[in-house]
Amino acid sequence: MYKRYLLLFCICALVATPMTGYAAQARSSFGKGVLKVGATGGDVYELQGRLKFLGYYTGPVDGKFRDRTYRAVRLFQYAFGIDVDGTVGPLTKRRLWEATRVWVPGLENRIYKKGDEGGYVWELQRRLRFIGFYTGKVDGKFQDRTERAVRLFQYEFGLKVDGRVGPETKLKLWKATRYWRPGAKVGPGKVRRAPMTRIKPMSKVPQSNAGLSKQDIRMMAQAVHAEARGESFIGKVAVAAVILNRMESEKFPDTPSAIIFQPMAFTAVADGQIWLEPDKESEKAVHAALNGWDPSGGALYYFNPATATSDWIWSRPQIKRIGQHIFTR
Known part of the structure; x- marks a missing residue:
């Protein structure tokens, strides 16, 4: 009888091992604590690496949970139907691990x-x-x-x-x-x-806020309307994408409002058109850019060749032309 029980125990153990190993692997990916702004260390390195592997995070993998990591977490949570709070608790960890099972350190750059x-x-x-x-x-x-x-x-x-x-x-x-x-x-x-292949205004764009405030999104819509009024929908999305690209660059401030109101940054600020009421298409264009569509190809600048007189802007490496704007690095 003892041998029979021992045999049964061994069989149960063998059957349970794969699931136990899977759970252990999931648990061991991160520590037990909640990760949030201000956290540092190995867990944040892994968080950034996994988010970068999926394309949410574009900054340096430095183990420091700052604004850029916070925005990437919120984008991930939004896309995966998790409460968007920018903190990395058990549910966010599990969903992130499940989405990046093949990830190992360094894989995001392979x-x-x-x-x-x-x-x-x-x-x-x-x-x-x-x-x-x-x-x-x-x-x-x-x-x-x-x-x-x-x-x-x-x-x-x-x-x-x-x-x-x-x-x-x-x-x-x-x-x-x-x-x-x-x-x-x-x-x-x-x-x-x-959505990136579409060239007509989308009838309905998911309302992602990418961790930005309503005020920042409103300001982006005003900038798009003022700068790209009369452009195609793609041209409007591209202008919104430039603002977001600047947020991800170390060369610029990290909020839309600060970027838009940088001295000499946008003509619409200088001539007062920034305060015009944005139309619905400009608002849709902002949300399309927040959802990841970047027709500009990663541009940080754009200009109208018919009116631009600056030698500096003409010297920037050009990516493409959309409507009346040339987009550059």
Whole structure:
């Protein structure tokens, strides 16, 4: 009888081990404490690394929980249906770990290319399939069909077409598939395209605030309306994206209002048009940019070539032209 009980115990232990290991792995990813602004150390390094892997965080992985990390956490929480409070408690940790299971330190900067195999390639193929670029078998093998899908994605989204998946391509792909979840499928004739490929005003834009106040969002809408009145919807989103890009740059202040009212930064401030009432399309453009659409290609500046006389702005590396504006680095 004793041997029978011992055998039963061993079988139960073997069956339970995988689930126990999985839970232990999830728990060991972060410490037990809640992470919030002001926190430092290893847990914050991991938080930033995982958020950067998904494309939410674009700053340095330095282990310091400051404003940029706070905004990235809030964006993640918004996208994953978690209470948006900017603090990293048990639920946020678990959802983040589940979304980045293949992440290891340094992986956020790895470049994937033909010949690679493994966890991230599975996700790459699934995300590309979700928006209709990949039609092959999801097998975790980066071969010819996967490379062609990557190159097609890069071409359509204005990236360097090299078939390699580096940080810029990963970020763009994540933003284009932010509503993808493991197990999501796209049926025949139901290819999904990302909001970034749309060229007409969206009838309904998710109301993300990306951790910004209503006042800041209102000010952004005023700036977009004043600076891009008469431009296409894409042109308006691009202007909003420039403001957000400056927030992520160490060269500029870290709030929209401070950026907009920097001396000599925006013509609309100098001539008083900043105080015009923004229209609905300008408000939609701001929310589209807050949701991750950046038609400017990461620009920090823009100018109208018909009126610009500054040698300095003409010397900036140009990215693209949208309507009457040239967007530059």
